Amino acid sequence: MFNLERWQEIFETIAKNKLRTFLTGVSVASGIFILVILLGFGQGMQNGVTKEFEQDATNRIAVWTGVTTVEHKGLNPGRFIELKNEDYDYLIKKYEDDIEFKSSVYRIWSGVATYKNESGSYRVEGVYPDYQFIENASLSHGRFINYPDHDNYEKVITIGHKVYTDLFEEDEDPVGKQVQISGINFKVVGVYTDPGGEREESRIFLPLSTSQRVFNAGNRVRNLGFTLQRQESFAKALQQSIKFSAEIENFLKERHIVAPEDTSAINVFNTLEEAKRYYDLIAMIKLFFWVVGICTIIAGVVGVSNIMLIIVKERTKEIGIRKAIGAQPWSIIGMILHESIFITAFAGFLGLITSMGLLEIIGPNVEIDYIVNPSVNFNVALTTVFVLIAAGTLAGFFPAWRAAKIRPIEALREA
């Protein structure tokens, strides 16, 4: 490998056939280029989907209601199903051991909030304190609403970051300020941020009990939200969440006299199940990308192998001379292998560097749904390097073997 003589010979032979070597190199380089770009976008898709699910806790289960579409037990379709506090109370008691965070929600789709001269229309949601964790929200000012607020029907709110920037002046401390919602004064106790972005941050949270009282909702709730206790493995967590969602769906349908096959009256959304579906899809896509990339590299490698065979054929006489003056078979094999590995590795690295450079430059600027920052990590780069060297060895081996088998007497006879 570090034999200077050998390197010189390789450069001499390459210099003799610049165009041929260049074209061979291009096929390998483009193979690696395509592989890396594909893998980069595979990673980008994974990043994108992960981000998409980041806006809520990934093991979240949400329940909401709609209008019945199927006649059941003599009741006509078209009834609007409403959940009650009692549904929630029953469920959290029954599944006390399974549930991690829990909340029911009463929602006003658009409440007008006013502070001084600024006002805006936002979703106003009455929730339990746990809702912070179900939403994956974190606080930038003050605190989230808490259980004492809830027990005492306090008129306090935690506002989203968007609401804060809309209503308040820059650097103004919102905590303790009074904001009017539908003409009622609420005291701001905190500001939250949400990885889901602006849409998720243009909401106002207040205690559920307060919301039911001020908006005359009685004991009605719009949504239920749960997260389940963490499990040791993804598979277990998935199994648990599927079982849990099925059970609560059955329970709620029975209690509200909804047909089991009615899909619109009671909806249970299982984030984990959804996430798994996406992750499975991405795993498949990534595998597919690897296969396509490897096939492209194989095409390149076969090209190198082909060229090396031609080179061996062309140099038959020279190899015969070398053997006649004392070259051992292994030195011939080494010579051909070395050249093949050099061409593959050099061209491959060129492809690797250009593709990684390209990903580095355009990666952060890619703004497509479900694709975020396509990139390859160091391990993948390292793997492709090994793939390259293996490919070069493979490409060179058969031609080298053939070269070593050349009989000097026959080679020299070919004048």
Place this chain on the structure above:
Amino acid sequence: MIEIKDLHKSYHMGNNSLHVLKGINFNVEDGEMVAIMGSSGSGKSTLLNILGMLDEADQGSYVLDNTHIKNLNEKLAARYRNRFLGFVFQSFNLISYKSALDNVAMPLYYQGVKRSKRTERAMSYLDKVGLRDWATHMPNELSGGQKQRVAIARALASDPKVLLADEPTGALDSKTSYEVMEIIQAINDEGKTILIVTHEDDIAHMCKRIVHLRDGVIIDDQRIDQVRVKEMTNV
């Protein structure tokens, strides 16, 4: 130096078998200069290939410098060739993309000699054949006679026991042929054993002994008075 006993060689082509060497007995002493003559198909090239370990005999024994040459694998054959033999071919067989100096240094490379030493020794052999000033030239910049002289220098570079020349003047005009033969004679004068395959009488008579082959057997083997190229008046 060379002892050959009852050497046989056949070539098989499909169902036909061609018996080329039919029992050759033949000794060469240290420092001899032997011409092997014969018409084409007489087996002289085959004999030279066997002597050069480029080919193997079917039967018989071959001893070179007290070493039995048999059952060679490629690796061993390569080592023996490198250590014992220097080849000179009719078509020169220089490596086209290497300079004269690099061509001469090649056997030393395969012997594992260090680069600086290799260059030094190669240069001294080039000097010996009168081509010191042509060391950096490529083979295609040299005349036929010069190429053959480079080839001789290369054959000598590994300091072999025996120099094997297969029609060394076959591709050269007579003036250049004589120049080449003069060099070969000078090498022989230094004590190197030399075997030359040729079909030219005048070349054969520049050796010290002529062996005639016909149809795979030796029909004539005699010592002669060597014609010295240097003393020839018409050159």
